[in-house]
Amino acid sequence: MREYKIAVIPGDGIGNEVMDEGIKVLNLFAELKGDIKFTYEYFPWGCEYYLKTGKMMDDNGLDILKGFDSILLGAVGYPTVPDHISLHGLLIKIRQGFNQCVNLRPIKLLPGAPCPLKDKAPEDIDFVVIRENVEGEYSGVGGIRFADKPEEIAIQTSVFTRKNTEKVMKYAYDLAEKRNKKKKLTSTTKSNALNYSMVFWDKVFGEIGKQYPEVETESIHVDAISMFFIQKPQNYDVVVASNLFGDIITDLGAALQGGLGFAASGNLNIEKEFPSMFEPVHGSAPDIAGKGLANPIAMIWTAKMMLDDLLEDPKAEEIINAITDVLVEGKSLTPDLGGKATTQQVGDAICHKLKARLV
Numbered sequence: 259m260r261e262y263k264i265a266v267i268p269g270d271g272i273g274n275e276v277m278d279e280g281i282k283v284l285n286l287f288a289e290l291k292g293d294i295k296f297t298y299e300y301f302p303w304g305c306e307y308y309l310k311t312g313k314m315m316d317d318n319g320l321d322i323l324k325g326f327d328s329i330l331l332g333a334v335g336y337p338t339v340p341d342h343i344s345l346h347g348l349l350i351k352i353r354q355g356f357n358q359c360v361n362l363r364p365i366k367l368l369p370g371a372p373c374p375l376k377d378k379a380p381e382d383i384d385f386v387v388i389r390e391n392v393e394g395e396y397s398g399v400g401g402i403r404f405a406d407k408p409e410e411i412a413i414q415t416s417v418f419t420r421k422n423t424e425k426v427m428k429y430a431y432d433l434a435e436k437r438n439k440k441k442k443l444t445s446t447t448k449s450n451a452l453n454y455s456m457v458f459w460d461k462v463f464g465e466i467g468k469q470y471p472e473v474e475t476e477s478i479h480v481d482a483i484s485m486f487f488i489q490k491p492q493n494y495d496v497v498v499a500s501n502l503f504g505d506i507i508t509d510l511g512a513a514l515q516g517g518l519g520f521a522a523s524g525n526l527n528i529e530k531e532f533p534s535m536f537e538p539v540h541g542s543a544p545d546i547a548g549k550g551l552a553n554p555i556a557m558i559w560t561a562k563m564m565l566d567d568l569l570e571d572p573k574a575e576e577i578i579n580a581i582t583d584v585l586v587e588g589k590s591l592t593p594d595l596g597g598k599a600t601t602q603q604v605g606d607a608i609c610h611k612l613k614a615r616l617v
């Protein structure tokens with residue numbers, strides 16, 4: 259029996275509700291597989307914790323989390339806590355503190371999921387975005403001078419190091435090489451306007467590419483790729499992007515795959531020196547929190563990505579197939595998908611299908 263220690267940070271709002279369903283699916287998977295076991299430790303960190311303690315997470319939070327095999331996060335955010343506090347006090351602290359340099363975002367339209375594009379089917383929308391996750395535009399380098407005076411100045415600097423850029427590019431090329439179909443890597447750039455950082459980005463993209471002669475490459479400006487994602491999503495296989503650009507184009511990707519209810523992500527420490535962290539892309543959705551209306555599919559998909567990272571077991575794919583079964587059947591869907599089922603009922607329905615597939 260192999261045991262995995264998982265740190266669980268449900269966070270705020272619907273984070274708590276969807277987390278229960280993710281864990282339910284993980285436990286069922288472990289039970290059906292028989293030779294693995296998950297143990298969980300829950301941490302109450304997030305905005306509600308901040309309102310009580312003045313901190314998003316404990317000061318020694320990273321020391322505590324270090325001892326786990328992986329981290330599952332629901333969502334953080336609360337209307338009375340400024341978003342830059344909640345983001346920098348927890349998520350970015352963990353991403354940067356654990357050097358989770360790759361943010362992995364599958365953009366895949368499942369059969370039965372609502373696609374906003376006419377004439378596009380699941381076979382047209384199936385790619386992965388690799389977003390640089392610890393530096394770039396979100397390095398947090400900058401400052402404000404002459405605050406609240408007429409001459410006030412704000413400066414926010416992007417930081418691109420060779421070491422990290424090369425590492426992220428290599429990860430993206432490796433994935434393009436081993437992923438099923440096209441062996442194609444698209445780099446998202448803006449080197450016409452960002453004449454230092456993105457020129458450097460392009461240079462490293464080209465240099466690393468020499469080690470991967472099998473992989474077809476292209477470089478597209480971020481504004482153009484936003485258009486092409488909609489016009490011809492079938493052209494993409496693996497896409498690499500900086501932190502800011504990746505953040506933006508992956509929300510566009512989420513829309514292509516049916517909305518935030520389907521968008522899953524992993525923040526990967528690729529050296530495996532620290533735990534990686536898996537989280538759905540959506541936030542705490544205060545407008546629907548506490549009512550059992552949240553779609554748990556993104557969280558369940560996220561849990562599946564954690565399984566991939568820990569086990570590399572092809573059976574984990576049955577979780578995605580079980581989600582598809584529920585979507586195609588159309589009986590147990592949350593209101594965002596036009597159904598009447600609760601968060602819990604959707605989780606149960608996915609478990610039911612998973613059991614049927616794995617027993």
Ligand code: NAI
Pocket residue numbers: 272276332333334335336337341344349518519537538539540541542543544545546551552553554556594
């Ligand atoms: P949001 O993702 O929480 O919600 C946007 C819209 O999508 C809302 O109408 C919401 O009801 C809906 N929605 C989101 N997830 C859903 C789900 N699973 N099922 C059904 N509907 C869903 O983004 P918003 O409203 O901009 O932010 C709310 C709070 O969440 C803010 O405090 C923000 O800072 C935080 N946030 C946190 C993130 C994180 O923890 N990674 C990511 C994005 C936002």
Ligand code: MG
Pocket residue numbers: 505506509
């Ligand atoms: Mg985002």
